Amino acid sequence: MLSEGYESLSLQKIKKFEFDGVTIKIQYNPGRIHSTSAKVDEQSIADRKCFLCNENRPLEQKAIQYKKDYLIICNPFPILPEHFTIPNVNHSPQRINNSFGMMLSLSKALSKYYNVFYNGPTCGASAPDHLHFQSGTRNFFPIENELSFLKNEFGTTLTEDIGLRVTGIDDRLRKFILIEGKKDRDVQYGFETFYKVFKMISKGNEEPMMNIVSTYKEKKGWKVILYMRSKHRPDCYYKEGKEKILHSPASTDLSGICVLPREEDFDKITKDDIVKIFHEVSLGKEAFEFMKSGLERRLND
Numbered sequence: 001m002l003s004e005g006y007e008s009l010s011l012q013k014i015k016k017f018e019f020d021g022v023t024i025k026i027q028y029n030p031g032r033i034h035s036t037s038a039k040v041d042e043q044s045i046a047d048r049k050c051f052l053c054n055e056n057r058p059l060e061q062k063a064i065q066y067k068k069d070y071l072i073i074c075n076p077f078p079i080l081p082e083h084f085t086i087p088n089v090n091h092s093p094q095r096i097n098n099s100f101g102m103m104l105s106l107s108k109a110l111s112k113y114y115n116v117f118y119n120g121p122t123c124g125a126s127a128p129d130h131l132h133f134q135s136g137t138r139n140f141f142p143i144e145n146e147l148s149f150l151k152n153e154f155g156t157t158l159t160e161d162i163g164l165r166v167t168g169i170d171d172r173l174r175k176f177i178l179i180e181g182k183k184d185r186d187v188q189y190g191f192e193t194f195y196k197v198f199k200m201i202s203k204g205n206e207e208p209m210m211n212i213v214s215t216y217k218e219k220k221g222w223k224v225i226l227y228m229r230s231k232h233r234p235d236c237y238y239k240e241g242k243e244k245i246l247h248s249p250a251s252t253d254l255s256g257i258c259v260l261p262r263e264e265d266f267d268k269i270t271k272d273d274i275v276k277i278f279h280e281v282s283l284g285k286e287a288f289e290f291m292k293s294g295l296e297r298r299l300n301d
């Protein structure tokens, strides 16, 4: 499975779109078809065997244990040159509020070569019923190299003190909050505040819709990108015929690697489609203003 997955990745086709200082790469990757088209409604989830539970994983799939509760395993359907899935050892729902600290710990431990990312239960995770992170090759996502530019060009500083810097960024494609800090408790505090404010404008009982990418550098600390979502999948996902584009955006896509498992979509997708899809699934303008002012007020109290 794994060698087929990497074979598929090696045959990938790439095309590149440039926006004002933002690079979006389109990756044709047929190996991702199951993940992109995964049915994640409650009934479909209840009807299938969880592929992240130990007893259902292939016997050949080795794991590296991380701390007490996590396993690092190879993702047999890679998007990045090296791509791992990091499931919890227990079958418990995909939720970030009690596991964000673990995400920070993982991204520090893996930081020499890898980043760590998280997809919310209705934001691209194909196992919304089993808590897991993903990890992959550092600096493969275009946004990792664009952050300083995006911050200067499109950022509003919401708080800046010795330990913690929080910035709201709208680069006209995406709206996200960037948390930077050297101590994990400062970064955690930034995240908890973000979560509280986001919860106020989120519907439903599940967590606010988000994708997260975390990187860590010695001396500089963590950079955590929080993409806020308004929608799971864009309209074009559900269309038929020529109008259909099978694209289910998650952390990788919003970070500049848009994965399309169908060649016809890869061939026809345009810059305008990307703008439309990104705007559709991202938080709206008004909600983003609310997030920024709410965060600014609470963080500077």
Ligand SMILES: [Zn+2]
Pocket: 050, 051, 052, 053, 090, 091, 092, 129, 130
């Ligand atoms: Zn499971």
